[in-house]
Amino acid sequence: MNILTPEEQSTISRFLTEPRGTLDRFLQYAIYFVPSLVFGLYGIWKADLAAVALAYVVLLGLVAYLIRSQGRANPIFRSAIRKLIENAGAGGAIPAPPIT
16 A cells, blocks of 8 residues: 655655765755855956856855745655655554665
């Protein structure tokens, strides 16, 4: 008996397959923030306010994107965990998430 929706299964599978190390996580996000950081530092070096402002706006957009994506995944993840705990409390075994 599968108690999780496909969306919940996908969320748990993504969580379990994410990189674990600090370096892996840094490299995962570096492609987004390193160019903005370099562009901002260039703007500071050249005293170009437009370059600094653009770098700041891009970084702000990245933060907004990350907050929004976490906000979408969090309720799904909580729902899946709640179902698994309730199922285990009712004497059922906790099913393993599908490997994708």
